[in-house]
Every structure is written in structure tokens, then in C-alpha cells.
Amino acid sequence: MSHKIITSQTLYQKLVASHTVRRLDEDNVLLFCDLHLMNEYTSPQAFAGLHDENRKVAVPGQNVSVVSHIIPTDPSSIRIIHDAASALQATNLARNCAFHGIPLFDTNDAMQGIEHVVAPEHGMIRPGMVVICGDSHTTTYGALGALGFGIGTSEVEHVLATQTLVYRTAKDMRIRVNGTLPVGTTSKDLILMIIGQIGAQGARGYVVEFCGTAIEQLSVEARFTLCNMAVEAGARGALIAPDETSIRYVLEKCPDIVGDTRDAALAAWKHLYSDDNARFDKEHTFDATDIEPHVTWGTSPDQVLPISGKIPSPDSVAADVRRSAEQALRYTALQPGATLAGTPIEHVFIGSCTNARIEDLRSAAQVVAGRQVAKNVRAMVVPGSGAVKIQAEAEGLDQVFLNAGFEWRKPGCSMCLAMNDDVLMDGIRCASTTNRNFEGRQGRGAITHLMSPAMAAAAAVTGMITDVRKLEPAHV
Numbered sequence: 001m002s003h004k005i006i007t008s009q010t011l012y013q014k015l016v017a018s019h020t021v022r023r024l025d026e027d028n029v030l031l032f033c034d035l036h037l038m039n040e041y042t043s044p045q046a047f048a049g050l051h052d053e054n055r056k057v058a059v060p061g062q063n064v065s066v067v068s069h070i071i072p073t074d075p076s077s078i079r080i081i082h083d084a085a086s087a088l089q090a091t092n093l094a095r096n097c098a099f100h101g102i103p104l105f106d107t108n109d110a111m112q113g114i115e116h117v118v119a120p121e122h123g124m125i126r127p128g129m130v131v132i133c134g135d136s137h138t139t140t141y142g143a144l145g146a147l148g149f150g151i152g153t154s155e156v157e158h159v160l161a162t163q164t165l166v167y168r169t170a171k172d173m174r175i176r177v178n179g180t181l182p183v184g185t186t187s188k189d190l191i192l193m194i195i196g197q198i199g200a201q202g203a204r205g206y207v208v209e210f211c212g213t214a215i216e217q218l219s220v221e222a223r224f225t226l227c228n229m230a231v232e233a234g235a236r237g238a239l240i241a242p243d244e245t246s247i248r249y250v251l252e253k254c255p256d257i258v259g260d261t262r263d264a265a266l267a268a269w270k271h272l273y274s275d276d277n278a279r280f281d282k283e284h285t286f287d288a289t290d291i292e293p294h295v296t297w298g299t300s301p302d303q304v305l306p307i308s309g310k311i312p313s314p315d316s317v318a319a320d321v322r323r324s325a326e327q328a329l330r331y332t333a334l335q336p337g338a339t340l341a342g343t344p345i346e347h348v349f350i351g352s353c354t355n356a357r358i359e360d361l362r363s364a365a366q367v368v369a370g371r372q373v374a375k376n377v378r379a380m381v382v383p384g385s386g387a388v389k390i391q392a393e394a395e396g397l398d399q400v401f402l403n404a405g406f407e408w409r410k411p412g413c414s415m416c417l418a419m420n421d422d423v424l425m426d427g428i429r430c431a432s433t434t435n436r437n438f439e440g441r442q443g444r445g446a447i448t449h450l451m452s453p454a455m456a457a458a459a460a461v462t463g464m465i466t467d468v469r470k471l472e473p474a475h476v
């Protein structure tokens with residue numbers, strides 16, 4: 001007689017178990033995917049592979065495509081992609097989606113934007129789902145208690161053909177953040193601090209569950225920022241157990257969840273938490289109480305400092321990271337021992353799937369209101385999606401930015417990775433709300449400093465990296 005042993009499970013284990021079609025071996029399962037998101041960049045070869053084998057898309061309705069990376073953001077009314085290769089990617093995506101009956105947010109759709117901003121605002125992401133995409137920042141959806149992660153192009157083809165994925169299970173990490181984030185700081189500062197502490201590989205091989213009072217107090221949009229950037233610590237996924245805050249958000253975005261469906265959904269979501277005795281392979285605890293605004297000084301997101309900190313000397317860092325620190329400082333042209341505050345910048349970019357949602361724009365606008373972009377600084381806001389842009393315009397935020405001398409652009413990935421026309425020149429130093437400060441990320445030779453939207457706004461109006469908490473009150 002066999003006895004079923006009921007053990008405590010982590011939230012991550014519950015999500016994997018509920019989507020496992022078949023266990024393949026010790027490490028791998030065949031995982032069912034509730035939603036597969038696609039973009040123009042990582043899907044063409046997958047469709048080509050599918051067509052070569054004469055296969056159909058298994059469940060077209062559980063796939064959605066968004067043109068994100070290569071779309072132009074200039075304010076002209078019709079968007080025309082001038083680069084031939086990029087235009088071809090967009091046309092291919094449109095053709096493939098039409099052929100297979102896959103919904104598409106196309107280049108000139110009013111709701112167009114960055115895939116990770118578009119999907120949740122249209123109610124596509126719900127607690128308990130598995131969401132995958134050929135894009136690393138799919139971890140964003142953990143904010144709603146959905147397991148999201150990026151996949152490679154060959155996997156995209158497999159998912160299209162079967163709506164399943166051969167999935168190597170990850171280890172479990174818990175990051176608890178006690179306390180409350182102080183005024184003037186955001187979840188961007190929190191995640192930059194965490195990445196600085198555990199390193200760019202610190203969560204490699206793990207799915208991270210965030211918990212603790214500081215996390216509970218975060219809005220859903222702030223949680224998106226946190227989970228989005230967990231991948232910059234190497235995480236294979238990020239999760240926050242659904243609570244009242246996230247459930248309210250989802251119900252607002254999902255008009256179809258009513259009546260019995262709503263009761264059933266609420267009942268199912270109640271189980272989405274890590275059991276008391278669940279075992280995590282690794283745990284970290286932080287306190288949010290004394291967190292300062294954080295800004296990167298190097299070419300990896302873990303090369304980061306609190307704004308009052310001093311740029312490290314390569315001699316003072318551990319031997320294994322010394323060379324990369326030296327290289328980074330050579331690239332960013334900064335002096336060890338100096339503070340980041342006061343470093344002149346030439347460009348400000350407020351955008352990306354990390355920080356281009358409405359709350360991000362509100363927080364930047366609050367700093368900008370009544371001030372002017374500093375002389376010699378070019379500053380732009382690229383909203384995360386058409387919906388964010390429309391909302392911001394309804395609130396008059398576009399006018400706040402335009403009056404101050406910012407450019408107000410159309411949505412897209414834009415200068416987050418410079419795959420469209422928004423590219424920085426060699427040597428230009430940019431205060432950026434994005435997630436990656438790699439060499440050349442925003443243009444060859446361009447230097448990126450990652451920070452929160454409020455800090456980027458402070459940089460725009462002062463012309464230098466500035467502690468937003470120390471700005472004199474503006475005369476609005």
C-alpha cells in the first residue's frame with residue numbers, strides 16, 4: 001500500500017506542480033504554458049522552423065505578440081520603420097500572426113508598447129499562471145504571482161507547436177525585506193541595492209520569492225519593477241505571493257472575472273503562497289529602513305552605490321571582481337574615491353519595461369514640475385505603452401515634461417537597448433531608468449547610469465547625478 005506524503009511546498013513548487021504535464025527526469029518536466037508572449041525579435045526563426053515542418057500553432061489563443069524593440073518613438077502620427085531589417089521583422093511578425101490567428105499589437109496599434117508593460121495592463125497576466133516569452137524580463141509577472149521567465153528561440157518554436165516547454169526546474173530562494181522604504185526611494189533603489197549585495201550572478205539558478213513588510217507595502221507597479229530586475233541578479237524567475245493589492249489590480253484589469261468565475265479564481269488564488277514549513281535552498285534578509293537612492297557606477301547592474309557612497313577603487317574590491325571593476329571604471333571614466341553625486345550627464349532617458357508605467361511617470365513629473373531641463377541636457381520620456389501614454393496625457397504629465405524641455409515620445413523599448421533610432425553617441429553619459437548598463441547598451445561608447453525615475457528627473461533638471469531628496473523645492 002502506498003501512502004501519499006504531503007510535504008510543505010514553496011509557491012514556486014506549487015506553480016510548477018500545477019503546470020507539469022509529465023515529469024521527464026530528475027531535473028526536467030514538460031510544463032504547460034498558459035500564455036506565450038512574442039516579439040518581432042526572437043520569433044522569426046521559430047516560425048520559420050514551424051513552417052519547415054509544416055506544423056500549426058497548437059493553441060493560437062494562448063499566444064500574443066507585441067512589436068516592442070524596433071519601433072520608432074518619434075511623435076509623428078504614423079510610425080514608419082525606416083531600417084529595412086527591422087521593418088522586415090515587423091512585417092514577418094504581422095504575417096505570421098495573421099496566418100496562425102495569433103493576436104498582435106502591431107506597430108501602429110494605439111495600445112502598442114513594450115510587451116511587459118502591455119500584457120498586464122490588458123488583464124493577460126493572472127495569479128497562478130505560467131507565462132513565457134523569448135525575452136529575459138518576463139520575470140516581471142511574478143509581481144502578480146505568475147511564474148514568468150524568458151526562453152530561447154528554439155524553445156519558442158516548441159511552445160508554438162505544443163503550448164508546452166521542456167523545463168529544467170530551478171532552486172528556491174527567498175528574499176525577505178523588512179521595514180519600510182523611506183521617502184524619496186522606490187523599489188528600483190531596493191532592487192539595485194539587492195543586486196549590489198548578492199551580485200549579478202547571486203540568484204543564478206534560482207527562482208526568487210520576495211516577501212516581508214517592505215514588499216507587502218509596494219504597489220503592483222513597484223512590484224513589477226522589482227521582479228523585472230530580479231533577472232539582473234541572474235534569477236530564473238521572481239515571485240510575490242498574491243495579496244489584496246495584487247488581486248485588486250488583476251480584478252480591475254480583467255472584466256471577464258465576475259460571478260462564479262470570480263469566486264473560483266479567488267478560491268484558487270488563496271493557495272498561492274509558500275507553506276509555513278516550506279524549504280528554501282537559500283534565504284537572504286534585508287532591511288529597507290535606511291535604503292538610499294541607488295545609482296550604478298559601472299557596466300553591470302551590481303556595480304552600484306547608494307548616492308552618498310564613494311566610487312570604489314579596484315584595489316579595495318574582492319580579487320575576483322577587481323578586473324571587471326577596473327574595466328568598468330575605464331569605460332565609465334569615473335574616479336575611485338569620488339561620489340557619483342555631482343557627475344555631469346548629457347542625456348536622460350525615462351522609459352523601459354522596468355520604469356515606464358504611469359506611477360513612474362508621475363513620480364518623475366513630480367520632480368520636474370516647475371523646473372527646467374538643464375542646459376546641454378537632452379531628456380526624453382518614452383511611455384511604456386499606448387495606455388500609459390493616454391493616461392499620462394489625461395493627467396497632464398506630458399505638459400509637465402514638455403514645458404520643462406523634455407521630449408515626449410511614442411511608446412517602445414527605445415533607448416533601453418537602442419535597437420531603433422534612439423541611439424546615444426560615443427561618450428555620452430545618460431541617466432537612465434532602464435535595467436542594463438552594459439557597455440554599448442544605449443549606443444557604442446555611451447555610458448549608462450541606472451536609477452529610479454525620480455532620480456533621473458533630478459538629473460535632468462540639475463544636469464548632474466543628484467540626490468533627489470536634496471533638491472530645493474520648486475516654484476510651481
Ligand SMILES: CC(C)[C@H](C(=O)O)[C@@H](O)C(=O)O
Binds near residue numbers: 041136
Ligand atoms: C531582445 C531581447 C532578446 C532582450 C532580452 O531578452 O532581454 C532585450 O529585451 C533586452 O532587454 O536585452
Ligand code: SF4
Binds near residue numbers: 114115137412413417
Ligand atoms: S524595455 Fe528594455 S529590457 Fe524591456 S524588453 Fe525592451 S529592451 Fe528588453
